[in-house]
Amino acid sequence: MRPSLSRRLAVLLAVLIPALLLCCLAALCLGSATLGPAEVLRALSGAGDPLAVALVRSLRLPRLLLALAAGASLSVGGLVFQALLRNPLAEPYILGVSGGAAIGAIAALVLGLGSLALRLPAAFAGGLATLGVVLAVGRTLRASGRDTLLLAGVMVNAFCGAVILFLVSLSPNHMLASVVFWLMGDLGSHAPADALLLAAAVLPCLAVVLALAHGMNVLQLGEETAATMGLPVGAVRTALLWTTTVMVSATVAVCGPLGFIGLVTPHALRRVFGADHRLLAPACILGGGAYLALCDALARALPASGELPVGVVTAMLGAPAFVVLLAGRRA
C-alpha cells in the first residue's frame, strides 16, 4: 500500500528543504571571492568582516532571493502548463509566453519606461497575448495531433524572437548592453527592491497554484471526466493559466527570458516524487528555486573575470535535457 499523502509530503519536505538550504548556502558562499560557510553565516548576522557583510547581505542575498522567486515561478509555470495541456514538453519558454512577456518588457524599456512597475504590466500583456495566440492556433489545428500546440508555440516563439530583435535594433546605443544582457537572462544587476517586488508578485501566485494542485490531478483524467467529477473545469483552467502567466511574466520582466527551467525541474522531480501535483507543486517551488540559485552561483563563480549571464547556464543545461526528454518520449 502506498504511504498516505501527508506522509509522502513529509518525506518530500525532509529531502527538499535541506537540499534547498544547502543550495542557498552554496549560492551565498560562491562568487568572485569565495567565502566559507562559517564566514557567510557570520556575515548574515551582520558580524565579521564588513566586506563579507556587504558581499553577502547587499549583493548575494538579494540575488539569491531573486533566483529563488524566479526559479520557483518558472518551474511551477512549467508544471502548470504541462498539466493543463497534458503535454510533458509544454513550458512557458517553449510555448512563447516568455517571449511575449519579453516583447512587452523590452518595448517598455525602449519606450523609456524603464521602471519595473511599468515593465511588469507590459510584460504581462505580452505574455497573455502570446498565450492566447498559441492556444488559438493549437485549437484550430487540433486534428494534427498533440504536438501541434508545441509547434504553434515554437512558431510563435520564433516570431517573438524576430520582434525582440527588431526592438533591440531600435534601442538607443547606451541601452544596448543592458538590453542584451537582460535578454540573456540576468540576475546580476538588480536592486534589492526588484527582488522583493518579484517575490511579492510570485508568492500569491504560488499559493493559488498550491491550492489548485488537486484540480490539476483531476484534469489529467481529461476535461470531460474532470467535469463529471464535479471540478469547475473552466474556472480552474482560467485561474491556473492567468496565475501562471502573471508570475512568469513578472519573472521575465525582472530577470529576462530564462529558458528551460520549467522543463528540467518538473521532469526531474516527477521522476523522483511521482505524478501527484499536490506533491509536485511544492517540490517545484523548492526544487526550482534551488536549481536556479545553484545555476546563478555557477554563473558567478565559473568565469575567471566578470560573470556569465545565468540564462547561458540554464539554457546549456536545459536544451540537452529537452532533447533527452524528447528522445525518451519517441522511443
Add this chain to the structure above:
Amino acid sequence: MDLRQLAVLVLALLLAACSADAGASRTAAGAAAPHRVVCLAPSAVELLFALDAGDLVVGATEHSDEPSAARALPSIGSYARPDLERLLTLRPELCVAMRDGTPPQTLARLAELGIPVVIMTTGSLEELFGSMLAVGRAVGRPAQAEALVRDLRARMESVRAQAARAPRRPRVLFQVNGPRIMAAGPHSLLGQLIAMAGGDNAAPAEPAYPQLSAEQVLALAPEVVVAFDMLGQDKGMAGWPADPRIPAVRDRRLYTVDPALFSRPGPRLAAALETLARILHPEIFGAPRP
C-alpha cells in the same frame, strides 16, 4: 506545519535579512582624499595616471592598457557590465564612472552600497574638461587637473587655429562602429574634434551617432573617411563600400585610427586631435604617421 506556512516563513526570513541591510555597509564619504579608487572605464584610468594619482587606482575595467603600468591592475569585468562583487572586494573609497557607459543599474547599486562615485560626462569638450576638474578635486589633485585641462586647451586651440587657415575643409566621415557603418555626428565629441581639425562632418546631425547604409554613404560623398581600426588589423577598411564614386575611395583617403586613442575621452584627446588634423590637412600638419 504545512508546506505553505513553511515556504512563507523561509521567504519571510530572507526578506527580513534582505531589507535590514540598507545602509549597513555605508563607508564614510568624508572630505579626505580617497586612497583606493576603482575606475569603471579605461579613460578614467588614463586620467588618474595623468593627474599623478595612478598609485590610488586599485582596479579597473578590462582593456585599461594605458599607461602600461595600468595593465597590471585587477580587472572588474567589462565596461558595459562591471562585476560588482569584484569591485566591492577591492574595497574602493571612490569609483570613477561614465554617464554614457556605466550601466545605470551599476550606478544605482553603488549608491545603495554607499560607495562615493564621480560620474564623468563626456558629451562635449567642455563637459569633459569639467569632469576632469571634478575628478581632480575628488582625488585630491585639483592643481594637476587644472594644469592638465589648461595644457589640453592650449594644444587643441593651437590645432584649431592652424586648421582654420586651411583653404578648404574636406567632407569627413568618421566611422565608429562596423560592419554596419555608424558615424560620429556633428553633435558628438568626435564631431567636435572633426570641426576643430578643419573638417566638414559629412554625417547627418541627428542622432549623435547615425547609422548609415552604403547608399547613404554614396549620397554623403565623403572626401575623407576615418574609421576605428576595429580588429587591430591594418586593413580595417575591408568592409568599406569600394565604390569609386565615393570621393574618399577614388582619392584613396581612407584612414584607420586607434580606437583607444579616439574613443576614450581622456588626457590623450589632444593627441587624437593632432592625429586627425594630420589626416585632414597634411599640407599644414605634415603627413599622417603610420
